[in-house]
Amino acid sequence: MSDLNALESTHEVPLLLRSGRVFTGDELHPTATAVLVIAGRIEKVGTDEELLGLIDSDAQIIDVNGGLITPGFIDAHIHPIYGGMERNACDLTEADSHAGTLEAVQNYVAQRKAAETNNTDWIFGGGWYTGFFPSSGPTAKELDAVTANMPTYLISADHHSAWVNTAAMKLAGIRSQTPDPEDGVIERDALGQPTGVLHEGAMDLLNHVLPPHSAEEYAAGLIAARDYLHSVGVTGWQDAILGEYxxxxxxxxxxxxARLTGTVAETVTGALWVPRELTIETVPSLVDEFVQRRQTNAHAGFTTHTAKIMVDGVPENKTAALLEDYCRCDSLGMGRSPAAGEHDRGLTYLERDVLMAVSVALDAAGFDLHFHAIGDRAVRWSLDAIEETRRRNPAAAQRHHIAHIQIVHPDDVQRFGTVGATANIQALWAAYDPQMLEHTIPQLGETRTSWQYPFSSIQQSGGNLCMGSDWPVSSADPWQAIHVAVNRTYPHVLDQTAAMNEPLELDEAIDLHTALKAYTSGSAWQLRLDRDYGRITPGAVANLAVANRNPFDDITSDQPTSICTTKNVLTIECGEIVYKAHRGQTS
Incomplete structure (x- = not known):
């Protein structure tokens, strides 16, 4: 018998996982404690005694010590290559404060100086957290102090802003006279001078001076991402942006x-990015291009039958599209007053008629639509677009999903079930973390704060749920997101102080069964992987994740706040062990 610290991958001989509990993708199996894998597929699910009687002495037996066996998690909205490349560059994701972020940059620069003789190259990276900085964001001046005059481009954790230093802005020609692009904002001081943060489409102002990355860098980024995702039990995903961004x-x-060489599995899919400069006139050519790209990718075994439409931005920089104006709030963050000046309702990156036209055309061409919609206006427009595709193409059976759904007007919640829209939820965000308290709520006010992340109501409306992390925007560990989905409080293993805050709209919590189903069979269905993946059932491909504990025990003991202590210790892909926890990580 093997233990978790002495495993060797073996595809040729039967593999038995025993002494655990089994979540099938639909439910916690009432009696099963073991899963038998033969030739890369699940042979049988049952008790230890039943399955031990089916194997011979050559079989590999792994005792999971009471842990939970689940289908491999499938992340329905993620940016792995971005995350992998940033892990390989100036990685700021582990910084825990404003000062810590600057220190991480300084340490990276010191490493570069020690390793290279030519220090004139760009510093690239990302992962800085907006909650550590004022609402106006970090500044070029403080970045100048730690970057030794090397031009620097650091993408925020949410990938909606870039932090640049003075050298970078000088190379790009960004100054006070530079106008904001239609789809973005240059952060400025009281005198109109750029401060060093570029939001949304303003990030593209540096495209002409940023040095290109090599094919080897992208390949290395994908491998780094794959290995990290395997470590948290993720065996499939959809890359949410395939296009220039x-x-x-x-x-x-x-x-x-990667597909041709077997670096990633067939459970890796992608969404083709709809550019923001699209017009009614260019919709037909875009659809033709997407059809050709879909065919080219399919020849290599890479599935791209989804189109990604970013409808709006994020509320922290006031680019999420709202039905009513953003507000100025009192020091407690809950008093509302109208925004000064013209209507201030955020950005929509496509005109409404363009959004409707491209949605209908892509649906007719057989594409599932993957909408980014955070503000209530963006969510409404996305639902309108799906409704229009159902009306115009009644014979089509596309699986459309709306990611993020942060602010949903109560009038639109029931429409998820009515129009057949899947809510692609990033559950880790549905809690009072520093960004929510300091940057989001002051922009929304009390009423719209209460409309955030209505997971339970959407489920009750008949809408489907799938789950994704949006990594590297936030942690890709499914157990952290599941913890928030169930508790609506932040995981204490990530931030003890934030975890002490009250729940965010606790009535919108979903139970552990529902959350796990969304992250396994729900995502498999949404990405059209449900024929072979997302469930533990005889005949399914053996993509499995094993947790160090059974979090359903937390529910029965009324301690669901311990869900976040659950850790992935073993990942199996197509019957092969692709990750095992090191000694000391299994407890």
Whole structure:
């Protein structure tokens, strides 16, 4: 018998996981404690005694010590290559404060100086958290102090802003006279001078000076991402942007090469990015291009039958599209007064008629639509677009989903079930963390704060649920997101102070069964992987994740706040062990 610290991957001989509990993708199995894998597929699910009687002495037996066996998690909205490349560059994701972020940059620069003779190259990276900085964001001046005059481009954790230093702005020609692009904002001081933060489309102002990354860098980023995702039990995903964005090119070729070489599994899919400059006149040519790209990718075994439409931005920089004006609030963050000047309701990146036209055309061409919609106006427009595709193409059976759904007007909640829209939820955000308290609520006011992340109501409306992390925007660990989905409080293993805050709209919590189903079979269905993946059932491909404990025990003991202590200790992909926890990580 093997333990979790002495495992060797073996595809040729039967593999038995025993002495655990089994979540099938639909439910916690009432009696099963073991799963038998033969030739990369699930042979049988049952008790230890039943399955031990089916194997011979050559089989590999792994005792999971009371842990939970689940289908491999499937992340329905993620940016792996971005995350992997940033992990390989100036990675700011582990910084825990404003000062800590600057220290991380300074340490990276010191490492670069020690390793290279030429220090004139760009500093690239990302992962800085907006909650550590004032609402206006960090500044070029403080970045200048730690970057030794090397031009620097650091993408925020949410990938909606970039932090640049003075050298970078000088190279790009960004100054007080530079106008804001239609789809973005240059953060400025009281005198109109750029401060060093570029929001949304303003990030593209540096595209002409940013040095290109090599194919080798992209490939290395994908491998780094794959290995990290395996470590948290993720065995499949949808890359939510295949196209030029935030200084990155279309990385479809990286994925095609990875599929041809077997670097990533067939459970890796992608969404083709609809550019923001789209017009009614260019919709037909875009659809033709997407059809050709879908075919090219399919020849390499890479599935891209989804189109990604970013409808709006995020509320922290006032680019999320709202039905009513953003507000100025009192020091407690809950008093509302109208925003000064013209209507201040955020941005929509496509005109409404363009959004409707491209949605209908892509639906007719067989594409599932993946909407980014955070503000209540963006969510409404996305639902309108799905409703229009159902009306115009009644014979189509596309699986459309709306990601993020942060602010949903109560009038629109029931429409998820009515129009057949899946809510692609990033549950880790549905809590009072520092960004929510300091940057989001003051922009929304009390009423709209109460409309945030209505997971339970959408489920009750008949809408489907799937889950994704949006990594590297936030942690890709499914157990942290599941913890918030169930508790609506922040995981104490990530931030003890934030975890002490009251729940965010506790009535919108979903139970552990529902959350786990959304992250396994729900995401498999949404990404059209449900024929072979997302469930533990005989005949399914053996993509499995094993947790160090059974979090359903937390529910029965009324301690669901312990869900976040659950850790992935073993990941199996197509019957092969692709991750095992090191000694000391299994407890």
């Amino acid at each position: 935030a200084g990155y090119p279309d990385v479809s070729e990286t994925y095609r090469n």
